[in-house]
Amino acid sequence: MVMGRPRSFDTDKALDEAMEVFWRHGYDGASLAMLTKAMGIKAPSLYAAFGSKEGLLKAALDRYAQRRCEHMRHVLAGATAREVAERFLSSIAESHTDPANPPGCLLVQGGLACGEGSENIPFELASRRAQTEADLRERFAQAQRDGDLAPEADPAALARFLSTVASGMGVLASSGADRDALRAVARVSLSAFTRCPEAGGVPS
Amino acid sequence: MVMGRPRSFDTDKALDEAMEVFWRHGYDGASLAMLTKAMGIKAPSLYAAFGSKEGLLKAALDRYAQRRCEHMRHVLAGATAREVAERFLSSIAESHTDPANPPGCLLVQGGLACGEGSENIPFELASRRAQTEADLRERFAQAQRDGDLAPEADPAALARFLSTVASGMGVLASSGADRDALRAVARVSLSAFTRCPEAGGVPS
DNA sequence: GAAGTTTTGTATCGAGTGGTAGATAAGTCT
DNA sequence: AGACTTATCTACCACTCGATACAAAACTTC
Numbered sequence: 160m161v162m163g164r165p166r167s168f169d170t171d172k173a174l175d176e177a178m179e180v181f182w183r184h185g186y187d188g189a190s191l192a193m194l195t196k197a198m199g200i201k202a203p204s205l206y207a208a209f210g211s212k213e214g215l216l217k218a219a220l221d222r223y224a225q226r227r228c229e230h231m232r233h234v235l236a237g238a239t240a241r242e243v244a245e246r247f248l249s250s251i252a253e254s255h256t257d258p259a260n261p262p263g264c265l266l267v268q269g270g271l272a273c274g275e276g277s278e279n280i281p282f283e284l285a286s287r288r289a290q291t292e293a294d295l296r297e298r299f300a301q302a303q304r305d306g307d308l309a310p311e312a313d314p315a316a317l318a319r320f321l322s323t324v325a326s327g328m329g330v331l332a333s334s335g336a337d338r339d340a341l342r343a344v345a346r347v348s349l350s351a352f353t354r355c356p357e358a359g360g361v362p363s
Numbered sequence: 364m365v366m367g368r369p370r371s372f373d374t375d376k377a378l379d380e381a382m383e384v385f386w387r388h389g390y391d392g393a394s395l396a397m398l399t400k401a402m403g404i405k406a407p408s409l410y411a412a413f414g415s416k417e418g419l420l421k422a423a424l425d426r427y428a429q430r431r432c433e434h435m436r437h438v439l440a441g442a443t444a445r446e447v448a449e450r451f452l453s454s455i456a457e458s459h460t461d462p463a464n465p466p467g468c469l470l471v472q473g474g475l476a477c478g479e480g481s482e483n484i485p486f487e488l489a490s491r492r493a494q495t496e497a498d499l500r501e502r503f504a505q506a507q508r509d510g511d512l513a514p515e516a517d518p519a520a521l522a523r524f525l526s527t528v529a530s531g532m533g534v535l536a537s538s539g540a541d542r543d544a545l546r547a548v549a550r551v552s553l554s555a556f557t558r559c560p561e562a563g564g565v566p567s
Numbered sequence: 568g569a570a571g572t573t574t575t576g577t578a579t580c581g582a583g584t585g586g587t588a589g590a591t592a593a594g595t596c597t
Numbered sequence: 598a599g600a601c602t603t604a605t606c607t608a609c610c611a612c613t614c615g616a617t618a619c620a621a622a623a624c625t626t627c
Contacts (some may be wrong), residue, residue, distance in 0.1 A: 274392030
């Protein structure tokens with residue numbers, strides 16, 4: 160075992176609590192007082208473990224990504240491009256209205272715009288959102304190589320469309336929309352997905 | 364003319380500057396120091412004119428709504444439901460990447476999640492976003508009565524879909540996506556709009 | 568047990584927060 | 598002109614912000 164006094168709190172548990180605070184109040188809106196209270200530790204412990212408020216957010220984002228990663232693995236394992244899209248939107252509708260978490264998406268509510276001294280937070284969140292879009296794009300490109308998606312389809316456009324709808328669903332959920340509302344949006348989006356020229360559908 | 368010393372600044376000009384600060388930094392991220400500097404006035408003048416930081420935001424939101432109202436009038440004047448949707452998405456793509464403003468949408472970046480003491484800001488923004496959705500829904504219901512939209516179409520679902528995509532485009536634009544990227548998303552969304560069962564299209 | 572190492576709690580730092588008191592300036596009214 | 602009304606400025610309020618110094622506590626190693 161390592162030397163010195165052992166840590167009296169569980170890092171992952173504390174991160175979960177911090178994640179919830181950032182999720183519900185955004186980076187600027189989450190004060191150290193709120194964070195330390197939720198995490199059940201004092202400020203010096205927080206700084207010793209995570210370095211800074213920004214470091215804490217990044218650690219929380221890593222944990223968030225880790226959670227979502229399992230979902231995405233299932234999504235990307237869909238047999239066809241259409242099934243991937245279906246799984247993705249449905250997974251978003253569920254997760255953004257999961258009563259175990261604040262409504263919406265941490266990567267959206269966490270901070271689209273921040274004050275002085277937090278200028279890089281929006282970039283941090285954006286790059287994490289971009290990761291999901293890249294995963295989808297890669298999967299659709301593969302589908303195209305497999306002949307599952309028409310050669311004239313546009314994997315990048317499809318991925319960006321889905322990613323955009325997911326962000327929009329985050330905004331919607333954050334303002335109290337219920338699960339059925341998100342599912343309805345997912346349904347319409349999926350129709351669009353299936354039939355648009357970018358997916359190789361017939362233009363009107 | 365009214366009695367007393369006349370105001371030395373133009374209220375609307377000052378509001379435009381305040382709007383930009385809220386837009387770029389969000390409600391919590393916009394400090395009074397930033398606001399007063401941008402508006403070119405001192406704190407007491409600000410409070411005399413707008414009552415509080417929240418009052419200033421609401422006034423800025425009113426002005427924002429006023430601006431968008433002209434665009435929406437053009438959007439809703441589209442001859443068909445499809446043309447309304449097309450105009451709406453294209454108007455969003457343009458306005459969210461207008462170099463004269465911060466990228467994205469004030470109603471999205473302004474504050475999806477806020478800190479203690481600003482709890483009602485997200486509601487305020489949400490209710491303004493809901494207004495646009497309601498306008499679209501009403502217009503689509505009218506289209507349905509006109510026989511322009513199929514009887515089995517779902518005006519509420521279509522309006523919510525478009526509104527969600529618009530929010531998503533706001534998120535996308537806020538992270539630096541350019542106009543063409545938003546136009547591409549609009550194009551895919553429009554295909555979905557035209558062909559989905561909610562619009563009276565043929566289900567797969 | 569003594570030395571060494573790390574974490575914890577208390578107490579606090581300087582800077583910045585939203586907001587205001589009070590005096591002064593700049594107008595209109597009679 | 599003088600009374601009245603409103604806006605502006607300087608200075609400042611109590612408070613909260615993110616972050617830290619320091620000493621006591623809790624462990625491992627020798």
